[in-house]
Amino acid sequence: MKAILFVALILYVNAGPSINLADHAEVVPQEAIDYINSVQNSWVASKQWVGSMTMKNARVFASSIFKLDTDYPEKNWGSLLDYFTAPSSFDSRTQWPNCIHPIRDQGQCGSCWAFAASEALSDRLCIAKGPNVVLSPQWLVNCETNNKGCGGGNSYLAWNYMMVNGTVLDSCVPYTAEDGNCPTSCTGTGTLTKYYATSANIFTNPTSIQAEILTNGPVEANFMVYQDFYSYISGVYVHTWGGEVRAHSVKMIGWGISGLQKYWICANSWGTSFGMQGYFQIAFSQCGIDTYCVAGNPKV
Numbered sequence: 001m002k003a004i005l006f007v008a009l010i011l012y013v014n015a016g017p018s019i020n021l022a023d024h025a026e027v028v029p030q031e032a033i034d035y036i037n038s039v040q041n042s043w044v045a046s047k048q049w050v051g052s053m054t055m056k057n058a059r060v061f062a063s064s065i066f067k068l069d070t071d072y073p074e075k076n077w078g079s080l081l082d083y084f085t086a087p088s089s090f091d092s093r094t095q096w097p098n099c100i101h102p103i104r105d106q107g108q109c110g111s112c113w114a115f116a117a118s119e120a121l122s123d124r125l126c127i128a129k130g131p132n133v134v135l136s137p138q139w140l141v142n143c144e145t146n147n148k149g150c151g152g153g154n155s156y157l158a159w160n161y162m163m164v165n166g167t168v169l170d171s172c173v174p175y176t177a178e179d180g181n182c183p184t185s186c187t188g189t190g191t192l193t194k195y196y197a198t199s200a201n202i203f204t205n206p207t208s209i210q211a212e213i214l215t216n217g218p219v220e221a222n223f224m225v226y227q228d229f230y231s232y233i234s235g236v237y238v239h240t241w242g243g244e245v246r247a248h249s250v251k252m253i254g255w256g257i258s259g260l261q262k263y264w265i266c267a268n269s270w271g272t273s274f275g276m277q278g279y280f281q282i283a284f285s286q287c288g289i290d291t292y293c294v295a296g297n298p299k300v
């Protein structure tokens with residue numbers, strides 16, 4: 001009897017604080033922070049960015065529509081990948097120091113899919129020796145009507161839109177964090193000049209993703225966000241506690257290795273007080289991070 005009680009107690013303790021996904025619930029209660037920091041040492045949880053945010057607000061920060069039923073075109077490397085060995089680490093910020101644009105803040109609008117797409121294309125334009133410009137996530141929010149604006153969107157549809165219809169400068173249509181009509185002239189400054197992608201592809205395995213980042217620059221990555229992710233402050237994220245919130249899109253800029261753990265380096269769009277100055281590291285294969293990346297080449 002004592003043994004059974006003991007086992008039951010261990011199982012109870014190991015499950016961590018109970019999970020509450022109701023709108024008014026705190027996304028990461030203090031007990032969860034303490035639990036995460038006590039059961040693993042890969043990453044550090046903190047209240048720094050998340051504070052006492054509710055589940056309702058948390059859901060807005062992660063509003064990507066992960067995969068659709070349609071099969072989108074996967075990048076075809078031919079036999080090239082047979083001869084490709086990725087270096088153990090790679091960081092776009094050191095490779096192309098002037099082209100990786102600053103971290104941005106999507107605010108209370110489910111536009112992660114538009115930020116990751118426009119930021120990755122901005123970086124790629126610069127890398128391809130094109131103009132070093134910042135493209136407009138707001139243009140995608142307002143004009144890419146196959147997605148749902150601040151209500152969320154799919155990253156392939158965003159790239160396909162940038163390929164077919166193009167996008168404009170951030171200075172032309174500045175970010176408002178609200179839905180609105182597609183403007184016919186700049187709401188900011190300048191003229192409605194279009195910037196295009198020349199392709200849109202998906203990348204569904206680590207080797208293909210690494211080859212793409214190394215060759216052409218950052219990609220848009222998608223992954224499932226769990227409650228604990230909101231408390232990430234440093235280290236290599238591995239899902240440790242909490243229920244599924246929603247899928248999220250971010251800009252992936254490289255990878256590295258810590259001990260034996262391979263990780264991806266990603267730029268979030270939750271401002272610079274999230275994670276490591278707005279960036280985070282996530283272990284390979286965690287939460288689908290390396291199963292559905294999207295990118296295309298810029299039209300220079």
Ligand SMILES: *[C@@H]1O[C@H](CO)[C@@H](O)[C@H](O)[C@H]1NC(C)=O
Binds near residue numbers: 143145160161164
């Ligand atoms: C391009 O824009 C038109 C007009 O807004 C829209 O109907 C169409 O779906 C867009 N194309 C893509 C690929 O998103």
